[in-house]
Structures are given as structure tokens and as C-alpha cells.
Amino acid sequence: MFAASGSDAALVTFLIYTAAVFVLAALSNRLLKSKNFVSEYFLGSRGLGVWAFALTFAATSSSGGSFTGFPSKIYTHGWILALWIGSYMVVPICTMGFIGKRLNQVARRSGSITVPDVCRDRFNSPVFGLMAVSLIVFFMSFNLVAQFKAGSLILQTLLEGVTLFESTADGLSQAVSGIPFLSSAESPEYLLCLLVFGIAVILYTTYGGFHAVVWTDVMQGIVMVVGVIIMLPLAISQAGGLDNTTRLMAKMTPPRISAAEKGGITLTLDKPSQETVIIDAGTWITDEPIADQKIPLLFRVTRATEIPAGETTVNEVKVLQLTTLDDIERILGRKERENFLNDVSVSNIDLKAYAYGEEGSQQGTYLVGPGPSASSSSGFLPLSLAISFFFMWAISGTGQPANMVRLMAFRDTKTLQRSICTVAIYYTLIYFPLVVIFCCARVLLPGMEGDSDRIMPAMAVFLTENIGMGWLAGLLVAAPFAAVMSTVDSFLLLISSAWVRDVYQRNINPEASEKTIKLLSYLATFVVGTAAMLVAVNPPKFLQDIIVYVGSGLAASFLAPIVYGLYWRRINAAGAMGAMIGGFAVHLAMYVAGYFVNGSFFKPYQLFDFDPIIIGLFVSFISGYIVTKVTAPPPDELVQKYFYTTKTKA
Amino acid sequence: MSTAPSNDTESMEVDPVFLNAKREAWVILGLWVVALLWSVPYCYLNGFQTGLNPETVETTMGIPSWVFWGIAFPWVVADLFTIWFSLFYMKEDDLGVAHEGEDLAEEIAEMHAKQDATTAGGNES
Numbered sequence: 001m002f003a004a005s006g007s008d009a010a011l012v013t014f015l016i017y018t019a020a021v022f023v024l025a026a027l028s029n030r031l032l033k034s035k036n037f038v039s040e041y042f043l044g045s046r047g048l049g050v051w052a053f054a055l056t057f058a059a060t061s062s063s064g065g066s067f068t069g070f071p072s073k074i075y076t077h078g079w080i081l082a083l084w085i086g087s088y089m090v091v092p093i094c095t096m097g098f099i100g101k102r103l104n105q106v107a108r109r110s111g112s113i114t115v116p117d118v119c120r121d122r123f124n125s126p127v128f129g130l131m132a133v134s135l136i137v138f139f140m141s142f143n144l145v146a147q148f149k150a151g152s153l154i155l156q157t158l159l160e161g162v163t164l165f166e167s168t169a170d171g172l173s174q175a176v177s178g179i180p181f182l183s184s185a186e187s188p189e190y191l192l193c194l195l196v197f198g199i200a201v202i203l204y205t206t207y208g209g210f211h212a213v214v215w216t217d218v219m220q221g222i223v224m225v226v227g228v229i230i231m232l233p234l235a236i237s238q239a240g241g242l243d244n245t246t247r248l249m250a251k252m253t254p255p256r257i258s259a260a261e262k263g264g265i266t267l268t269l270d271k272p273s274q275e276t277v278i279i280d281a282g283t284w285i286t287d288e289p290i291a292d293q294k295i296p297l298l299f300r301v302t303r304a305t306e307i308p309a310g311e312t313t314v315n316e317v318k319v320l321q322l323t324t325l326d327d328i329e330r331i332l333g334r335k336e337r338e339n340f341l342n343d344v345s346v347s348n349i350d351l352k353a354y355a356y357g358e359e360g361s362q363q364g365t366y367l368v369g370p371g372p373s374a375s376s377s378s379g380f381l382p383l384s385l386a387i388s389f390f391f392m393w394a395i396s397g398t399g400q401p402a403n404m405v406r407l408m409a410f411r412d413t414k415t416l417q418r419s420i421c422t423v424a425i426y427y428t429l430i431y432f433p434l435v436v437i438f439c440c441a442r443v444l445l446p447g448m449e450g451d452s453d454r455i456m457p458a459m460a461v462f463l464t465e466n467i468g469m470g471w472l473a474g475l476l477v478a479a480p481f482a483a484v485m486s487t488v489d490s491f492l493l494l495i496s497s498a499w500v501r502d503v504y505q506r507n508i509n510p511e512a513s514e515k516t517i518k519l520l521s522y523l524a525t526f527v528v529g530t531a532a533m534l535v536a537v538n539p540p541k542f543l544q545d546i547i548v549y550v551g552s553g554l555a556a557s558f559l560a561p562i563v564y565g566l567y568w569r570r571i572n573a574a575g576a577m578g579a580m581i582g583g584f585a586v587h588l589a590m591y592v593a594g595y596f597v598n599g600s601f602f603k604p605y606q607l608f609d610f611d612p613i614i615i616g617l618f619v620s621f622i623s624g625y626i627v628t629k630v631t632a633p634p635p636d637e638l639v640q641k642y643f644y645t646t647k648t649k650a
Numbered sequence: 651m652s653t654a655p656s657n658d659t660e661s662m663e664v665d666p667v668f669l670n671a672k673r674e675a676w677v678i679l680g681l682w683v684v685a686l687l688w689s690v691p692y693c694y695l696n697g698f699q700t701g702l703n704p705e706t707v708e709t710t711m712g713i714p715s716w717v718f719w720g721i722a723f724p725w726v727v728a729d730l731f732t733i734w735f736s737l738f739y740m741k742e743d744d745l746g747v748a749h750e751g752e753d754l755a756e757e758i759a760e761m762h763a764k765q766d767a768t769t770a771g772g773n774e775s
Binding site: 036039046079080082083086087088089090092093094097098099101102104105107108109110111112117120121241242243244245246247250251360361362363364367368369370383386387390394395412413414416417418420421424425428432436505506510511566567640642643644645646647 | 661662663664665666667668670671672674675678679681682685686689690693694697698699700701702703704707709711712713714716717720721722724725726728729731732733735736737740741742743744745746747748749750751752753754757758761
């Protein structure tokens, strides 16, 4: 019921938003005519000012996960997410300040445009440059496919229930039914979203280059922060104040859930129906309490099912059961507004408890560490993981090539200084408030665990409908979409710059004319984007795991060589390669070991309980140091070029 | 400095931008360590507990107290430090002009030099 008007608003917002993106791309394209093409197309002519630089940096780092996965985690595990995200208090200063100034200077001095360019020029080593470009293309291509999928899923979530969208999707599925590749997509809705999202991103990125990406990032960044700032007071006031929220959360106990393969509940209709009874996911079901218990029974369907016409019973319905009295009373108290299946009784309840969080000694689990967990008996965030996440965000963020490219694009030191402040304030306004908002969501919208990825749009619609401003939901749900779009466009440009600049211009044909390079840049961006989009039609499984693997793998490979290259005069090409190979190999080895020890590549082996990123970084820095020490010092000219300057007259 | 260039030391000096950036990087690393040592142990000691009594939950401004003192408060402190550091501590250095295309030009020149050398060598034999 509420979903409908909120989603229509989402469609309108999406259309306005897309139109704005194309206007920005057209403006950017005009800039391409006047300047050095490669530098402008891939690096914005190193002229980014405070707002552009700060917001493109912030928006690129916060991918779709910030507005889907993160809210879903807060909702599912409670206040412990404050510690999980805690290191964001130092993320801006670490990721921008640690290497920003020096990387920008070195890139200017050599004329480098891409990260592999920096690697190659700083050590005057084409081999090292090629190694860097291979790793970037390898890692980022996986990531691009994953982000395309994520973007389509978010768009699909937002547009669910819009009539025009559903009918277009049906039309599309008929249109492609004869085409073997396209018709095998997950669902027509997914395919439609992928095509719309993919084509929009590919076109504006191809046409406008770096400045288009940056300007759309600025717009996307503003949408994100405005969304959060509007939601925060609404969420707190509707939940009855923050103190009330926390006290209610202290009494919450995790739901009972059905196992994926077997179990659930049996539903019996009071009398058989003439038509098939369709039971959607999200439907509530209630029944009289079991004899010796005071708490009323309240279930929510997590997987859609149906009762055929003329029959009365369906077995093994997948549900979750609420166990907190306050939550149950709140839902029963607004029965008219919620979707209930009436005249039905429940039997054969076969549900399981959370692995951590339900026992009496674990009372108040939504308020304290390690937080409830459905699958792990040591809870959501044990100490070793909390430490790993402190590394993960601050240190591995510094090692991301997509962030490094941005550090090469700001105009001057003043811009960097002000941008660090801007991003610090920006992240403070986004990440901590998100924790508060989605803790409130536990009180306002109980029983969303089965579909917690939709908690952001669900909250947006709920909060705005309550104050009679449903149209506002459109703006709020645009935030996750903006977040993923701003990540995809940056990754796309990063890969195409690798092909054009690092592979073609620097290795195959250095003397290519400006016209050829221009044509190739447009072509490469378009082809890379289209290829990624086509792969995403039937995406490989484990995408979320791939994103994690890629993020930490890039940091383990790139952070040490870049930091050494910027700050250590003695480092030579061999040492830098040693650091890169060492980090990459050990990080990969942890995942391969996971395959043998834990039975899956994506359950990496955790040496001393630490995430592979920590071990990878450690080995990378050590191996870089050792290899450098046992090999000859770098040539004087290189040291002189990057570490010395002509004496200024006193 | 064992790797300092031997020639021309008279007219060259260690790049002040490099020195400033390096010093700033050490301070930032220190800040990260302080943040880690404040947040994680504090939260672990005060926020990881069993047998919580829901009636006696300690809150500060509506937030569980361990979150407030372990995350929210240091977050504000980190922000203040970040602002002070970037506006007042970081040196406003001149990053120099961009040598657009220079890396490529050098390589093209080298490539031609090599080609010339090989053609010259070929002529001699």
C-alpha cells in the first residue's frame, strides 16, 4: 500500500536524476575540446577545486553498499555497527592526507595520468608499469561487473511495484524471449534495470570523461547527504526519541528463522478458497498464543508461496517469527496498515534460533558486542574482526587505485587541505547518523530481517508517508542509487584509461596522434562498459565476496609500493615489484588456503584470526623492504628527479 | 644519505615538499594508531558484555554509553584534529607545474635514439 506512491516518486526522481546527469556530461564534453585530451579525459587536467575534489572522493569511496548493505547490517545486528564503522572517524585524513600531497606532486613532475603511469615513471620501469596495469585490469574488471549488478539490483528494489516499470519489464521479456543470451537473465525486471542503468552510465561516462564523472559525483554526493539529513530527525522523532529507541532495543531478542532447506510453518485456511491464495513475501500471520506462553504468535513470510484453489493447507512456509513482545504489540496495533493474511491457523512450527543472541545470558544483544548473528556462535563482531575492520576502512581505502587517481587530480595544496576537512564533516554527517537511523528502523519496522536489503527504501517510504509527504521518498531512495552510480563511473574510467594510456599509448604506439587517442578513449570506455554490462546479464555468483576480495587485494598489492615510492629514497624497481608481488601473492594464498581448509575460496584462511588484508599488507611492506636492501640502489637521476629540487636563493 | 646524488649537490637540496609530506604522513599514521587504541579497547571493555539488564542500560544522549564514549565522542575529537591538522598544521606547498606528456616524450626520444643507433650500426656492417 505505501509502496505504490513512494515508488512512483522513485520513478520520477530517477528520470529527473538521469536527465541531470546527461546535462552534466554534455557540459564536460565541451571542456574536452580545449585542453590536452588524455589529461582532461582521464584526469580532469589536474584542476579539481575543493567541492569537486572532496565530493568525488567521498562519493567514489561510498559504493552502493553504504546505502544497502550497511543499513541492512545495522538493522540486523544493532548498535555494534557503530564499532564496525568506527574507523571512518579517521578515514578522510588517512585516505587523502597520507599520500595525497606527495602523490600529486610526483604525478605532476613525471606527467603521469594513471596509477600505472606513476609506477612506471617513478621507477623508470616499463615492466613494473605493466605489472600494475595487469593487476588493475584483472581486479577492476571483476569489480565493475559486480557493481553493475549491484546498481541494477538497487534500481530494481526502488522501482518495485511501479506499474509502468512492471509492464515495460514484461514487454522486454517477450521481446528478448528469442535471444538466447538475454533471455537467460535472472528476471525481466533485473534485465530492464541493468540495461537502463548500464546504458545511462556508459553513455555519460564515455561522452564526458573525467569531468562528467566528477560533476555527477558531486550531485550524487549532495543527494546522499541531504537524504541522510532529512531522514535522521524523522526517524528519531517517529521512534519516540533516541533514548526510547535504545531502551526498546535493549529488550529485543532476535527472531526465530526458518532454515533454507527444510522447516518453516504449516498454514491452514479456516475454509477452502475458490481461487488460489497467493501469499507474498512480507505478509504477516498471527495466531493465538501456544497454551503455556504469554507472547502472541506473529510470523512474517520470507518467501512467497500459495495455497491452490480448493485446498486449505500449505506446508513448510518460510517465515520468521518475532520474539519481542513490544514489537509484536506494535505490529498488531497497526493491523489495518499492514498486510495480514486473515482466517488462517498455524501449526508444525519448525524454526531455529540465532546462533548467537537468544540465550538468556546474551540478553540485550542488539545493544552490546559482539552483536547477534544467525550463523556464527561467536557473534557478529568478535574482537579480532573489530581490529581487522579498523585496518580495512582506513588503510585499505588508502590503497585503492580509484582513490589514488583522484589524489592526482586536485589543483593545489590548499584544495587538498580544505577537502580533507570537507570529507571529514561529510562522512560524519553520513555514517554515524546512518547507524542511528537504522537502529530506529528496528523499532519502527520490526520483522524486516528476511528482506533487510530493502530496509532503506522501506524506511524512506514509511517515514515520509507518516508525515504526509510521500513524494520526498523519491529523493531519499535516490541516495543508494547515486552511491552506486558514482562508483561505477569511476571504475569504468579507471579500466579504460588502463587500456588506452597504459597499454596502447605507452607500450604499443607512443607516437599515436591526438586524434587516434581521442577515438580510442571513447571507444575503450564504451567497449569496456558494454562488455561488463553483458557479463552482468548472467553474473557469476558470490558477487559480494568478489567485491571484498578485490578491495582488499588491490590494497595489499598497491599500498606498499606506492608509499615506498613516495617516501623512501632507497627503494628501487625490484623492491617495488617485490612489494607488489608479495602482497598480491600472500593475499591470494590466504584465499586459496581457505579453499582447502574451509572448503570455499571465499572463506579465506585467517592466520592468527586476522583478515587476509592485514597479512597481505604486512608481507607486502616486509618483502618490499628486504628486496630493496639486497639489490642495488636506484639510479641517481631518479632519486634526484623525485626527491630533490633546485635550491631556492636564500 | 647514501643515495644522495653525488653531482650537483651544490645547487640541489632535498625537496621540502617531500619532507613536509613525510612528516605529515607520520602524524596521520600516529592519529590512526591513537584512534585504534582508543576505540577498540574501550568498546571491548565496556561494550562487550553478557547478561545485560534491560532496565539499567546506561545511555548518554540516548546512545548506549559505550558507543558514545568509544565511538561518537572520539569521532568528534578526530574531526576537530583533522580540521586543525589540515588547515593549520599541513604546509601549503607548491606542487609544481604538470609536465604533461613529458614521460611519453622522453620515451619516444629514447626509442628514436635506439632506432638510430641500430640503423647506424647496420650501415657500418
